[in-house]
Amino acid sequence: MKSYSATTATPAYPRRTVIATALALAGLGVSPSVLAQEAARRDDPGEALQSVIVTAQKRAEPMQKTPVAINTVDAKAIENxxxxxxxxxxxxxPSMTVTQNSTNSSVSLRGVGTQSVSIGVESAVSVIVDDVPVVQQLQAFANLSDVERIEVLRGPQGTLFGKNAAAGVINIVTKESSDYLSGSVQATLTSDHEKRVEASLSGPMGSHAGFRLNAYQARRDGYIGNVADGARVNGENAKGLRARLDWQALAGLKLRLIADFAERDGLGPNPVYLSVPAGAMLFGQIDLSTRLQGLAPGADNFAIRQDENGSFKSTQGTFSVAANWQLGRHVLTSITSYQDWKFDYTMDLDAADVDLLGALTRGAAHGGLVAGGPFRSTMLTQELRLASSGGGNLNYLAGLYYANADSDRAYHRGPVAFLANWNAHADNRTSAVFGQLDYKMRNDTRLVAGLRANHQSIGVAFNELQLATPARYTGETSENAVTGKLSLQRDVAKDVMVFGSFSTGYKGSGYDISSGFNQSRADHPAAPEKSASFELGIKSRFLNNRLQLNATAFLTGYDDFQAQSVIIDSSTGLLNLRLNNVGKLRTQGVELEAAYKPARAWLFEAAAAYTDATIRSFPNANCYPGQGAEQGCVTTGAVRVQDLAGKKLPNAPRLKGTLGTTYDFAVGDGDLRGTANLNFQYQSKVNFDLFQNPLTVQGGYGVVNGSLALGDSQRGYKVTFFANNLFDKSYAANIGDNAGVFGGVHVLTATLPRNARRYVGMRVKYEF
Structure with missing residues (x-):
């Protein structure tokens, strides 16, 4: 769904426009009679929806002419x-969902993503910031500041964006330098004790260059209370600085240099108790019911009782140089980047303020059970592209790509090396050649064909330090893969385009680098994940560009889907993670987007996604805790397994939608203007467990957000009042069943996001 921004106000609109608006929002369509009446009008161009330019195919083109399923949001909508x-x-x-956890927060598109803490596994959804892909998906969960546009490309995008775009791409584009001196300062205060300051400054440097500087700092108290020590956890401190230089170095040669630094830290994230049945014994030693003073387990529980609050710190720096050289009717583009990301965390595994070690060791050691350790990932990338100007019937884009990524992680679960102690290194070398042709068969018909050949080599070195005699396990492998795309689009009427496409995606082999790693895992990495997708879509505008209706139907199959699952260690009772190739899965559905601007002042938006993400083949999958034969769990030898064929993917709602409106209005007779925004989100129920545990289900819910802004563009100030989760609807971003550490009793914990509580705030902004 494209998010647009209304501009200035107009007098009240006729009743028939209100009726048309309601129909557009409720049914994503308008009756022919209303269309005819409205089309006959000659409206002010200021009432039309904006023309949106995207780079979904690595060249600038109108979104409504691009045969790709894409959501975009611009700078004004980001602010509103x-x-x-x-x-x-x-x-x-609506096709995007997020699963939050301490070290494996992940993003999914159309129900498909990668939930893995392994440094040897890539994400199925690629996140790209100013043409630079992030190494680890956890890097993406950072603050968004000074952003010009965000594009969410749904479905496999492997031809142009590479091997870690098997499910889609999130493309973030920051603001460029301006031709005149300008800047802004804004401060935000919220009822949940966030204090945020942002500033930007941009302007020319001589006659051939421009600069842009952006900085922010934010501090927010936690929204979870620890009744054991009074601390507020799951808060965050963040700061960042981005410097950009745009330079016309020579005639026809433009350079862009970006240096970006960001840091986040805080206490947590900590899950809360959702349900604690009677008889829950922590590791069979301590009755949990005696450690719940001050807690009320349930959906509205925002409190914990722990002796360790846990912590995290993320630091990343990125430097990139982009060059665009006009060579007659062609453009040669070079993008070079280097990034360095560091992450360190600790977490309280027993989630209680008990002397667990004293009970387990009979007094030889004391305290709680803590896990954590540092990560570090670096990556160097180089991309070269040669593109035709786009003026003829046949246009092309050809490119070369190289990436060299190294990741390190150390992990302990103890204290010290009581239960786990290891460190590991993973490397990933990628080279690719790709190209795409765009052929205008007729004035109203275009054919797009693309191909990418990719070579990957990966390696692992794992040092197991827990054993009496430390062990080292190593492995390496390489592979080749080809992905492609073929699409046909046709303009069936003015501003109405239909398209059909077939595309393939690929995510390379990965090492399951986690506790319990051994030489067998080093010798047998998870097989590569492959996808193939069919899409049919329509992109249309009516009523003199005031009504936009887009729809996409999709069917995507995945082979050897990679997923990480929880395994209970029989010797310790602790939970370990294992990477599995699920086998086959299919995601299919329909996505609808609508935008309607009945007047200069009004904007209505609606979007919905129906997604059926189903496992087609996954024999011998783990059973969930407590699953019996009547629920499909059978014993094969010494292993209890189930067949997941026909089951749904985790955190993949069948229905997800948004409905919103923005209204611009004048205040008095002066230059003071206002903007009101109201947005409603809904999603149906989901299960967070790949193995279908019926206890880890989040029911369907809806959330309302709103804002009211007053500003004077002549004087440059703007004050915005906003409310998040207006009706205080609590919901979980993840639910876990901890029966393995509580003697088979199903103790449920939930990760609650900040947005699961109501908070209000005020933002003051000054621009010059």
Missing amino acids: QRIVAFDDLTRVA
């Missing part, structure tokens, strides 16, 4: 809907 964190994008992209 207060999209400041990465997971806020779910407000404008």
Whole structure:
């Protein structure tokens, strides 16, 4: 769904326009009689929807002419809907869901993503910031500041974006330098004790260059209370600085240099108790019911009782140089980047303030059970592209790509090396050649064909330090893969385009680098994940560009889908993670987007996604805790397994939608103007467990957000009042069953996002 911004106000609109608006929002369509009446009008051009330019095919082109399923949100909508964190994008992209956890927060598109803490596994959804892909998906969960546009490309995008785009791409484009001196300063205060300051400055440097500087700092108290020590956890401190230089170095040669630094830290994230049945004994030693003073387990529980609050710190720096050289009717593009990401965390595994070690060791050691350790990933990338100008009937784009990524992780679960102690290194070398042709068969018909050949080599070195004699396990492998795309589009009427496409995606082999790693895992990495997708779509505008209706039907199959699952260690009772190739899965559905601007002042938006993400083949999958034969769990030898064929993917709602409106209005007779925004999100129930545990289900829910802004463009100031989760609807971003550590009793914990509580705030902005 494209998020647009209304401009100036007009007098009240006729009743028939209100009726047309209601029909557009409720049914994503308008009756022929109303269309005829409205089309006959000659409206002010200011009432039309904007023409949106995207780079979904690595060249600038109108979104409505691009045969790709895509949601976009521009700078004004980002401000109006207060999209400041990465997971806020779910407000404008119904096909996108986020699963939050301490070390494996992940994003899914159309029900498909990668939930893995392994540094040897890539994400199925690629996140790209100013043409630079992130190494680890956890990097993406950062603050969004000074962003010009965000594009969410749904479905396999492997031809142009590479091997870690098997399910889609999230493309973030920051603001460029301006031709005149300008800047802004804004401060935000919220009822949940967030204090945020952002500033930007941009302008020319001589006659051939321009600069842009952006900085932000934010501090927010936690929204979870620890009744054991009074601390507020799951808060965050963040700061960042981005510097950009745009330079016309020579005639026809433009350079872009970006240096970006960001840091986040805080206490947590900590899950809360959702349900604690009687008889729950922590590791069979301590009765949990005696450690619940001050807690009320349930959907509205925002409190914990722990002796360790846990912590995290993320630091990343990125430097990139992009060059665009005009060579007659062609453009040669070079993009070079280097990034360095560091992440360190600790977490309280027993989630209680008990002397667990004293009970387990009979007094030899004391304290709780803590896990954590540092990550570090670096990556160097180089991309070269040669593209035709786009003026003829046949246009092309050809490119070369190289990436060199190294990741390190150390992990302990103890204290010290009581239960786990290891460190590991993973490397990933990628080279690719790709190309895409765009042929105008007729004035109203275009054929697009693309191909990418990819070579990957990966390696692992794992040092197991827990054993009496430390062990080292190593492995390496390489593979080749080809992905492609073929699409046909036709303009069936003015501003009405239909398209059909077939595309393939690929995610390379991965090493399951986690506790319990051994030489067998080093010798047998998870097989590559492959996808093939069919799409049929329509992109249309009516009523003199005031009504936009887009729809896409899709069917995507995945082979050897990679997923990480929880395994209970029989010797310790602790939970470990294992990477599985699920086998086959299919995601299919329909996506609808509508935008309607009945007047200069009004904008209505609606979007919905129906997604059926189903496992087609996954024999011998783990049974969930407590699953019996009547629920499909059978014993094969010494192993209890189930067949997941026909089951749904985790955190993949069948129905997800958004409905919103923005209204611009004048205040008095002066230059003071106002903007009101109201947005509603809904999603149906989901199960967070790949193995279908019926206890880890989040029911369907809806959330309402709103804002009211007053500003004077002549004087440059703007004050915005906003409310998040207006009706205080609590919901979970993840639910876990901890029966393995509580003697088979199903103790449920939930990860609650900040947006699961109501908070209000005020933002003051000054621009010059």
